[in-house]
Amino acid sequence: MAMKKAEMESHAAEYRVLMCTARSALQERRYREALDLALSSWEHIDGMMQFERKRTRKEPTTVEGIDIVLKHAPLLLDFQSLDKLDALLKSQRRIERNTSHNMAEKLVKARGLIWDAHAMWDHLERHPGAREDQLRQALGGDQLQWRSVAEAWERMGLVSRTPDAGSRRLSLSTQMTEAVLAKCPSCGVVARGAKARFLGELTCPKCRATVLFVILSRRPGTDAKE
Numbered sequence: 001m002a003m004k005k006a007e008m009e010s011h012a013a014e015y016r017v018l019m020c021t022a023r024s025a026l027q028e029r030r031y032r033e034a035l036d037l038a039l040s041s042w043e044h045i046d047g048m049m050q051f052e053r054k055r056t057r058k059e060p061t062t063v064e065g066i067d068i069v070l071k072h073a074p075l076l077l078d079f080q081s082l083d084k085l086d087a088l089l090k091s092q093r094r095i096e097r098n099t100s101h102n103m104a105e106k107l108v109k110a111r112g113l114i115w116d117a118h119a120m121w122d123h124l125e126r127h128p129g130a131r132e133d134q135l136r137q138a139l140g141g142d143q144l145q146w147r148s149v150a151e152a153w154e155r156m157g158l159v160s161r162t163p164d165a166g167s168r169r170l171s172l173s174t175q176m177t178e179a180v181l182a183k184c185p186s187c188g189v190v191a192r193g194a195k196a197r198f199l200g201e202l203t204c205p206k207c208r209a210t211v212l213f214v215i216l217s218r219r220p221g222t223d224a225k226e
Helices: 005-027 031-056 064-072 079-091 093-098 103-126 132-139 143-155 195-199
Strands: 159-164 167-172 179-183 190-194
Touching: 005 031, 005 064, 031 064, 031 079, 031 093, 064 079, 064 103, 079 093, 079 103, 093 103, 103 132, 103 143, 103 167, 132 143, 132 167, 143 159, 179 195, 190 195
Parallel strands: none
Antiparallel strands: 159 167, 179 190
16 A cells, blocks of 8 residues: 555654564563564554655565564464464555565464474373474474474463473473463354463353453453353
């Protein structure tokens, strides 16, 4: 959509502020907040890209607000954010045309990673203290990727890695027992429970559909079911 110069400049300024705040959140290990900030920046991407093209005669080769989601949504098992990215790329073709990276291909890889991460989380729930060097034997795939996910989760405070005979024992951190609100993507009902409870498919207490609940970052104005 064509914009006036003042509109483009305003979008670019808003985008820079959100990215600065998101980077600070990442440095302070507030990953969910950083992801939410990145998502908020998307409404400014089109104006930002037009402004940068007008200012420098070229558009940015990468979009940080998208890169943050591609990197962290899979580790937070955030399927909804990747679905939103898919919709964004389809509605704003400028992003795919004018960046140096194949965003669609990166999204496919992120979707693959999120399912691998989901399988690994389920394995650790079922086998507390599982050895890191046995993940490939248990889950298949690439051992280096399993280790990479474990290291990322350790940095995020989601998993503890305890040295054991040349490898590491993996355990889910207690913070995943904290109470959160999660929304059924089928009927919209909001349920409350331990965060770990919503990392696998559940039967919705209202519509009875078997779904992956979406963990909410903010408390909505609806009643939650226990």
